[in-house]
Amino acid sequence: MTRVFVGVLVSAIAVAAWFASTRFADASHTTSTAQGLAAWEQIYSVLTHPRCINCHTATNYPQQGDERRRHVANVVRGPEGKGVPGLNCAGCHQETNADSTGVPGGHNWHLAPLSMRWQDMHDQAFSSAEVCRALTDRSKNNNLDGPGILKHNEEESLVKWAWNPGRRPDGSARTLPPLTHEEFVAATRRWVDAGMPCPSGKGVVVWPLFD
Amino acid sequence: MATFRLTVNGERREVNVDPSTPLLWVLREDLKLTGTKFGCGISACGACTVHVGGVATRSCIVPISHIGDRPIVTIEAMAVDPVGRAVQDAWVAEDVVQCGYCQSGQIMSAVALLKSTPRPTEQNIEESMGGNLCRCGTYPRIRAAIKNASAQLPKGGA
DSSP states (O other): OHHHHHHHHHHHHHHHHHHHHHHHHHHTTOSOHHHHHHHHHHHHHHHTSHHHHTTSOSSSSOEETTTTEEOGGGOOOOTTSSEETTEEGGGTOOSSOBTTTTBOOOTTOOOOOGGGOOBOTTSOBOOHHHHHHHHTOTTTTTSOOHHHHHHHHHHOHHHHHTTSOOBOTTSOBOOOOSSOHHHHHHHHHHHHHTTOOOOOSOOOOOSOOOO | OEEEEEEETTEEEEEEEOTTSBHHHIIIIISOOTTSOOSSSSSSSOTTEEEETTEEEETTSSBGGGOTTOOEEOGGGGGGSHHHHHHHHHHHHTTOOSSOTTHHHHHHHHHHHHHHOSSOOHHHHHHHHTTOOOTTOOHHHHHHHHHHHHHHSOTTOO
16 A cells, blocks of 8 residues: 555656646747847847957957957957967956046956857958857857856856946047847847747848947 | 055055056156156057056056056066066167167066066067067067077076
8 A cells, every 4th residue: 555655656746847847848938939039139239249249359359449440559369368478458458447548447358269259350240140150059158058148148247348338538438239238138038048049041241230 | 636555666655646647657757767658648559568466567548546456567677677687688788779768668568578488489579569669660679689588587487
């Protein structure tokens, strides 16, 4: 009798666990693929804004300004994306913006790795599909899964800097990405929730996208 | 105005300046360390290079309020620094200087390079010194002097 009871109990637990896991799996994709793709295009509009892509270059140097000119002083990428001895990023870029001199700053100022470049060698932004594929490739994105990408977009100090980029040397404000940071995070959450769908095809984006 | 306590060339110094004042002007005007030069004022030429916390830093664009407790080292302290001494000696040996205006910045960048890379390659020199401009065009002699100084340094650095 006891054996039967235990058997029924174990079976009940197993069924409950299966049901819960099924429910959880469904809950993890409450956003449709179409909604996810729409959210991705919003994310892409931010990633290819100069505040972001200027440090996600394919070149051996960072870029500056909305016109995306080469960085002054012959600055180069260096082995860790932080410049080279004598010409490190940190030699100018401090922990916070220096609005009195127009130099932007943030913690651990550096270039994104080449695996996270979002443009070709001619300063043309990669297509939405290409950036999406790179961003979801864990061999290129520092092994981040969906929650990891969401955390990066929500919390990383240099990501957040894009919405607090300080002033140019002439005192004017630097332009901001097309979404607020809150909208960017919300779009990332929807995209991750939809299973991080990527657009198909290659396509070519003609720069400049933004003024 | 605000009071900032700095460590400059190993000495504790105190200045009362506007927090937005670039480090360069604190060094030159308040501390009378005029070896560091004003060149372009936009970090493009390297004449104002000093070391802040061991990092070669463009002092013309870093407000004093951003320095914190990091030690500042200027050209005036290079003679008593083993790498700085080797670089200065090499600069004399190679007769690098023409007008001399950019040279304190050149030396500060060269010292930063050699402290981390005692045996620099041509590419190392090219990249590390690429941000220091010289209107007299002394680049070949600067390059020779860096190699000369490198040869004087112990293999693992000074």
